[in-house]
Amino acid sequence: MTSETTTPALLREAALVGGRWHASGADGIAVHNPASGVLIGRVPNLGAAEVAEAITRATEVQKDWAARGARARAAVLKAWHAEVIAHRDELAAILTAEQGKPLAEAAGEIDYGASYIEWYAEEARRVGGEMLAPLEPGKRMMTLKQPVGVVAAITPWNFPCAMVTRKLAPALASGCAVLLKPASQTPFTAIALALLAERAGLPPGLLSVLTGPAREIGGALTAAPEIRKLSFTGSTEVGRALYAQSAPGIKKLSLELGGNAPVIVFDDCDLDAAVEGTMQAKFRNGGQTCVCANRIFVQSGIYDAFRDRLTARVKVLKLGDGAEPGTEIGPMIDMAAVRKVLEHVDDAVSLGARLDTGGRRASELGAHFVTPALLSGVTPEMAVFREETFGPVAPLLRFDSFAEAMRLANDTPFGLASYVFSRDMARILGAMEALEFGMVGVNTGLISAAEAPFGGVKMSGLGREGGREGIEDYLETKYVCLGGLEAAPC
Ligand code: ADP
16 A cells, blocks of 8 residues: 555454464565555464464364355354455455555455355355165165365465455365465455454454465475365466476366467457457456467458457547556556567567557556557467456457367367357357357357356366355265165065
8 A cells, every 4th residue: 555545444464273363574575466566464484383383273273164064164254255345446446556456456356355265155055965776674874064174275466356366265165274375466455355254253363365475385284184175277287387396195176277268259249249259358457367368260241340449449438547446457467468569569560460459568658558459460379369368358350150260269289268259159059059158258258157066178277166066076975875774674
């Protein structure tokens, strides 16, 4: 926060370790506002010792939490949800300060993040096993669902609230304890959420928020035999390393990794709706989401009209500090992100693409600002096609046939989100089935919801978050065979 603004009461320069708050000293990790570069505050530089302390305490309290029963756990989650909603504006201000997205988007993320807490408060009471069909007289088989135990969560900077609640809510609802390592760029939203959970009555020690060097904390979490599951959202590179680190202990894993989302615009679409949907799928959070449109395929008959309309929309996007009213695109998170965006634009142009607008640094606004860009005439050799740009660049490719669109869209090792714009039911159904992606948006650019399973196929990850599926990842199925029973007449 700058000195002119009021520091929100929820902005706490401390981590939560096994029920105790550790204040940061001057040697803590500095967190800067990506728009202004101003120091927001510091968080403690914790290490393996604090991870061990948090694990010990979590192990002590987890069984009691699980034994309370679903109704009691749901009540605490509902109280937490109410606290988050009551503090929406304050949380959004912290989120925008540390992450950069426009304030309205930040407030939307708080609501969206809170919706996971509400959904899993409700789902907690619907967890149940099965009584199976009798195998033979005198024998019955059944399944029980039990929490996996103490779990670890490692979250990224692009959704400092929603990525945290999407993991914590199902974990706590199912009866697990959680050790959370938030992204070093955006720890304050996670810390504020933990503070609100404490106020809502979450038992001390059940949730820890561990700030510090990612490698050391990640190493300690994956090495600990008490941690039975790891849920990670972030880059494919780190996900792969954590997968390997989790192998010796055979930990359960949920991985939500990179995407390379295609948008496929067929020439029978509603053009206005397709342009709006593409804007949402591409430019939300400045293009810094794993479900952001990364390749926009447009059918020949509509290509020029679509490009012109999209270019006109991109040109008027308001770039600026997310805290300023009217801002639609905030800063990139850091210099590495800025460099990647500029490299992708330069690479595309050098290989023959046309830069219709944007793609330049806006240094007058600050170090991390890049003007929203549209590239046309993109081809599969270009880095914008092959890699996730994670920035405000819309690359357009032309296609002719349905089969060509499906082949190009699937030409990636990733498979998270995909989008289709068409009014032809046969095309829509064909695309729904042919796209090798975990999620398909049809005639919409916004698909995420607490009620729906979010996740990818291929190198985009393992498991699902949200929906009925999202709690399953925190539950074990225990099978029980009962013998020696009365062979009851039925
Ligand atoms: P991003 O590109 O979103 O920053 P990362 O995969 O680098 O993706 O970061 C996602 C999360 O993983 C962050 O919380 C980060 O601190 C953490 N992280 C990064 N490197 C490691 C590592 N070696 N072990 C454990 N966690 C890590």
